[in-house]
Amino acid sequence: MRLNDMGLQSISLMDTDKTEMQGATAQMDSYAFAGLVDPEMPGQVCPRRTRIQLDWMLLALEALDLNATENIIVGLHELQLQPVIKSRVHLWQLRNTNPLRRFSQRQSLSLTEGKALVVLACYLARRQTSTIRQLLRADEQLKSKNLSAEHHFRLAQYLERFRGHFLSRMNANRTAIAPYKSSEALNDLALSLLGQILFCTGTAGMQRLWSSLFDGEVA
Amino acid sequence: MPIQRQYSLPDCVLTLDGLSNLTESAAGTRPELSVLTRFECYFAGEKAPLVGGRELLDSLIAATNTCVQGCISGVKSALKADDSKVQLQPAKEGGGFDLRVPAALLFQGTSAFSSTEEGLEKPAVELHLSAVQVFDLMEAVDQLTADQQTLPELQVAIQPRSRRDVMSTQLVLEQSAPIALGAASVAIAAAAVFFIPAPKVQSPPKELQTQPSTGLPVSPATAPPKTGTSAPVLSPTAPPDQSVTPAPTPSALPTTAP
Incomplete structure (x- = not known):
């Protein structure tokens, strides 16, 4: 894995002629998604765990940044992802491929759409690298002193926002959501996602996130 | 030509000392470190760095890659x-x-970790790292492997683990649970049945055994077949040999017709 193959630096400008969607997508595959290798998946779609994890990571990133929704749209333009994610509604539809959402679309997420979400998540995560480090350090310090997260304002704010986003958007009737009914369990999930997001901010963060999404899913 | 490369992050610093194969390098170009002679890994907050050679570097990169992959995916390795x-x-x-x-991967005498304490040599050095320290280690490793002028043959295989690598432990756990439950149920049932006394078989009194020859009516099934000229009648009480394949006779045919 070499430096010129990874990172957002490798994303180059390209023609975004919307009338030639397939051609633009293919071109995007050769530039923006360079280094993201297609795993051997049946039907070339993202499995269930991938859809859930991608959506939850974006949920955590939204909880980190109040302007995350606007930053996502800005990111779509900066990263030239419009050929894959056409609009805000399309992004909402892609995120609703998470089967645990209240308004799950029961649709599949193609590998190209999954890659676009990975690029977007890493873009947002890199903007929040310092904040994530601060919050993780604060969590370690609080745990070492046997203090709750309420003693750190920013950490408590992040956890509260995440709990709110999670409870309002996930379907509480699903069995997979049952373990996250308590605030403690949701806090643990939020901190776990924070650690995962930090690992995605590195030089090869995009490749690491993409490959980990298919951990145990390939033959 | 001795070369030193350093990959410095806030909580982790990797230092590589080595030599270049090329005897002459173009002026102004960054020489290629192709032979590693010494490798140091320093974590913030620790007293001394981990010092070793190529084996330590390769092993540390592999361990970091595996650990980070498992952390992001949340899937544990079965290896x-x-x-x-x-x-x-x-x-x-x-x-x-x-x-x-x-300890075998560390250079003896060069690192504080490899020194003996009270005459007892430690088999391994154990450190507790925070998530931020592990991230910095991962980032330093990624920068090192992305650097084409430092050990160009060094590669990190970032790829999804196969179903076999992550499922084997889950399968063992998942499969052992019902087996253990079944075996436990059988054992409990066997233990419970063991304490139940076996029922005593009471043989009927001898008087009842002798009575049927004189007083009890004889059932038609056990009665001897009648011998006569009349046609056999199909009935459930007929003898088995006659009820299964009754002999068709001209007098019996009208009785079976609709």
């Missing part, structure tokens, strides 16, 4: 840990990560 290699795993309690470096 057994090799005590002769560096192990980096999430701590079982209290968060953070546990790094275990075998």
Whole structure:
């Protein structure tokens, strides 16, 4: 894995002629998604765990940044992802491929759409690298002193926002959501996602996130 | 030509000392470090760095890659840990990560970790790392492997683990649970049945055995077949040999017709 193959630096400008969607997508595959290798998946779609994890990571990133929704749209333009994610509604539809959402679309997420979400998540995560480090350090310090997260304002704010986003958007009737009914369990999930997001901010963060999404899913 | 390369992050610093194969390098170009002679890994907050050679570097990169992959995906590896290699795993309690470096991979006498304490040599160095320290280690490793002028043959295989590598432990756990439950149920049932006394078989009194020859009516099934000229009648009480394949006779045909 070499430096010129990874990172957002490798994303180059390209023609975004919307009338030639397939051609633009293919071109995007050769530039923006360079280094993201297609795993051997049946039907070339993202499995269930991938859809859930991608959506939850974006949920955590939204909880980190109040302007995350606007930053996502800005990111779509900066990263030239419009050929894959056409609009805000399309992004909402892609995120609703998470089967645990209240308004799950029961649709599949193609590998190209999954890659676009990975690029977007890493873009947002890199903007929040310092904040994530601060919050993780604060969590370690609080745990070492046997203090709750309420003693750190920013950490408590992040956890509260995440709990709110999670409870309002996930379907509480699903069995997979049952373990996250308590605030403690949701806090643990939020901190776990924070650690995962930090690992995605590195030089090869995009490749690491993409490959980990298919951990145990390939033959 | 001796070369030193340093990959410095806030909580982790990797230092590589080595030599270049090329005797002459173009002026102004960055020489290629192709032979590693010494490798140092320093974590912020620790007293001394881990010092070793190429084996330590390769093992540390592999352990970091495996650990980070498992952390992002949340899927645990089924592969057994090799005590002769560096192990980096999430701590079982209290968060953070546990790094275990075998003493055999460290240069003796050059690192504070490899020194003996009270005459007893440690088999391995164990450190507790925070998530931020592990991230910095990962980032330093990624920068090192992305650097084409430092050990160009060094590669990190970032790829999804196969179903076999992550499922084997889950399968064992999942499969052993019903087996254990079944075996336990059988054992409990057997233990319960063992204490139930076996019922005594009461043989009927001898008087009842002798009575049927004189007083009890004889059932038609056991009665001897009648011998006569009349046609046999199909009835459930007829003898088995006659009810299964009754002999068709001209007098019996009208009775079976609709």
